[in-house]
Amino acid sequence: MSRWQQFFIDEPELALVECSKCSKRATELFRKHNCKTILDLACGAGRESRFFSTSFPFVVSSDYSISGLRMASAKGNTNLICSDARKLPFPNKSFDAVYCYGLLHEFIGNNAPENVRLVMSEIGRILKNNGLLILTVLCGDPVNGDPEIPNVQFFSDEMYFDATTGFECLEYFEYDDISCTGNPYYHIHYGAFVKS
Numbered sequence: 627m628s629r630w631q632q633f634f635i636d637e638p639e640l641a642l643v644e645c646s647k648c649s650k651r652a653t654e655l656f657r658k659h660n661c662k663t664i665l666d667l668a669c670g671a672g673r674e675s676r677f678f679s680t681s682f683p684f685v686v687s688s689d690y691s692i693s694g695l696r697m698a699s700a701k702g703n704t705n706l707i708c709s710d711a712r713k714l715p716f717p718n719k720s721f722d723a724v725y726c727y728g729l730l731h732e733f734i735g736n737n738a739p740e741n742v743r744l745v746m747s748e749i750g751r752i753l754k755n756n757g758l759l760i761l762t763v764l765c766g767d768p769v770n771g772d773p774e775i776p777n778v779q780f781f782s783d784e785m786y787f788d789a790t791t792g793f794e795c796l797e798y799f800e801y802d803d804i805s806c807t808g809n810p811y812y813h814i815h816y817g818a819f820v821k822s
């Protein structure tokens with residue numbers, strides 16, 4: 627069982643965490659770019675999907691933790707797909723936008739760079755041409771990490787921009803947002819990109 631699968635079972639209060647500031651900015655950009663089909667990739671308990679579905683007609687939420695998807699469903703989210711982000715069950719060029727908050731740093735160990743590459747390749751494959759990508763990843767020291775947030779791979783600036791090679795950057799910030807566990811000091815790289 628993955629650590630997230632267990633985490634969503636052990637911590638029912640994760641269902642109550644409010645959506646991030648990032649999701650509000652993403653909503654503005656989805657409107658501006660006339661996005662209608664949106665994938666919330668690694669949606670967890672579905673806090674962001676729920677917010678998006680109040681404004682957009684077709685929001686799909688995917689995650690590999692069934693326990694997270696159950697919480698997402700209980701919140702009223704529909705179009706829930708259980709899948710690994712490294713091999714997504716969607717056709718090529720099927721979404722106007724992909725929203726990915728807090729996934730890439732989940733890959734740790736020697737295979738992390740390859741796993742990040744696989745996820746980014748899948749995002750590129752399922753996005754339509756000129757599709758929008760909103761991507762956040764924990765920002766920090768990749769070597770020493772932060773003992774308060776174990777089991778993750780912090781991303782340097784270089785790692786973040788390496789991961790997004792091939793996408794055109796529309797805007798980028800480094801700031802604190804609300805994590806899926808409710809921590810308001812979740813220091814992240816945020817970027818909005820277009821598939822070029």
Ligand SMILES: C[S@@+](CC[C@H](N)C(=O)[O-])C[C@H]1O[C@@H](n2cnc3c(N)ncnc32)[C@H](O)[C@@H]1O
Pocket residue numbers: 630631667668669670671672673674688689690691694709710711712726727728729732805806
């Ligand atoms: C930090 S949480 C973010 C959840 C959600 N995006 C949010 O902000 O509320 C990371 C999520 O990534 C999911 N995850 C981790 N590895 C995954 C993988 N290989 N494929 C799909 N989901 C994955 C976990 O199940 C968890 O829901």
